[in-house]
Amino acid sequence: MALSAISSLVLVGAGKMGGAMLAGWLDRGLPAAAVTLVDPALGPEMADLVARHGLAHATTVEGLAAPAVLVLAVKPQMMAGVLAAVAPVVGPETVVVSVAAGTTLATLGGALGDGPIVRVMPNTPAQVGQGMSVGVGNAAVGPEQRAVVDALMRAVGATAWIDDEGLMDAVTAVSGSGPAYVFLLAEVLAAAGRAAGLPADLAALLARQTVSGAGALLAASELDPATLRRNVTSPAGTTAAALAVLMADDALQPLMTAAVAAAAKRGRELAG
Ligand SMILES: NC(=O)C1=CN([C@@H]2O[C@H](COP(=O)(O)OP(=O)(O)OC[C@H]3O[C@@H](n4cnc5c(N)ncnc54)[C@H](OP(=O)(O)O)[C@@H]3O)[C@@H](O)[C@H]2O)C=CC1
Numbered sequence: 603m604a605l606s607a608i609s610s611l612v613l614v615g616a617g618k619m620g621g622a623m624l625a626g627w628l629d630r631g632l633p634a635a636a637v638t639l640v641d642p643a644l645g646p647e648m649a650d651l652v653a654r655h656g657l658a659h660a661t662t663v664e665g666l667a668a669p670a671v672l673v674l675a676v677k678p679q680m681m682a683g684v685l686a687a688v689a690p691v692v693g694p695e696t697v698v699v700s701v702a703a704g705t706t707l708a709t710l711g712g713a714l715g716d717g718p719i720v721r722v723m724p725n726t727p728a729q730v731g732q733g734m735s736v737g738v739g740n741a742a743v744g745p746e747q748r749a750v751v752d753a754l755m756r757a758v759g760a761t762a763w764i765d766d767e768g769l770m771d772a773v774t775a776v777s778g779s780g781p782a783y784v785f786l787l788a789e790v791l792a793a794a795g796r797a798a799g800l801p802a803d804l805a806a807l808l809a810r811q812t813v814s815g816a817g818a819l820l821a822a823s824e825l826d827p828a829t830l831r832r833n834v835t836s837p838a839g840t841t842a843a844a845l846a847v848l849m850a851d852d853a854l855q856p857l858m859t860a861a862v863a864a865a866a867k868r869g870r871e872l873a874g
């Protein structure tokens with residue numbers, strides 16, 4: 603399905619995630635005339651996007667007609683108030699998409715009724731068309747509604763669908779939050795470079811380009827990450843010395859497992 607076929611889309615919450623998706627959707631053919639942005643105070647980047655595309659902008663949903671697609675991209679902590687506010691503009695045909703961590707289909711349905719609702723967990727690489735979005739729909743979501751949501755998410759990266767909503771907190775912990783772990787890797791690699799004697803700006807450049815270059819290679823290659831890692835690792839060489847530290851039993855794997863478990867637990871807590 604082409605994004606040009608979407609007749610109306612209201613995006614509630616034009617922050618980091620909503621803004622990243624919207625920029626991609628407009629780039630990939632969502633008609634600007636179909637979009638209404640609802641956010642009480644636009645940041646400078648969003649204000650610029652609104653001006654460049656001539657998007658409709660409102661501070662509340664009050665008075666809006668029921669759209670074909672309603673995307674909720676506000677913080678989970680704001681969600682209860684926002685659901686009460688948007689309920690009147692959800693029509694029987696409106697496909698509701700929530701990207702909020704934690705907020706369940708039951709909570710969304712409790713406020714908005716039995717119409718089609720999809721929970722999607724995207725991530726910020728959507729901003730450069732390299733996102734990962736995972737969807738799970740309620741019982742009212744059929745092939746037609748799923749195609750609409752899949753087209754929106756595919757426009758900003760890869761998509762996957764799950765049937766078991768119980769997996770969503772783990773999904774959030776891996777791909778939703780995951781870009782932050784990778785950016786942290788660039789930060790700590792730069793700090794380690796400084797500790798090894800590199801000037802700060804050179805350490806930052808080396809770390810940034812190494813993380814982005816490795817990501818680009820991973821994206822372009824058919825090889826799995828373990829094979830790509832082995833391809834860097836000469837027998838008894840420098841990489842093997844570093845990996846002996848990183849891959850020790852008490853090193854990176856248990857740390858990452860604990861980090862993902864903490865994120866998933868927080869997702870469950872946000873569900874209330
Ligand atoms: N950031 C990420 O990487 C990801 C985020 N998510 C989910 O996306 C959602 C948004 O997160 P994120 O973009 O980071 O947060 P942001 O705070 O950047 O964006 C939320 C936006 O909603 C606005 N807002 C607040 N109240 C209302 C309201 N009543 N009506 C309309 N807009 C409102 C905020 O305005 P103001 O700033 O003025 O309060 C802000 O612009 C969250 O639920 C999060 O779980 C999902 C995957 C990844």
Ligand SMILES: O=C(O)[C@@H]1CCC=N1
Binds near residue numbers: 703778
């Ligand atoms: O940190 C958060 O709660 C959101 C969800 C995934 C990424 N950011």
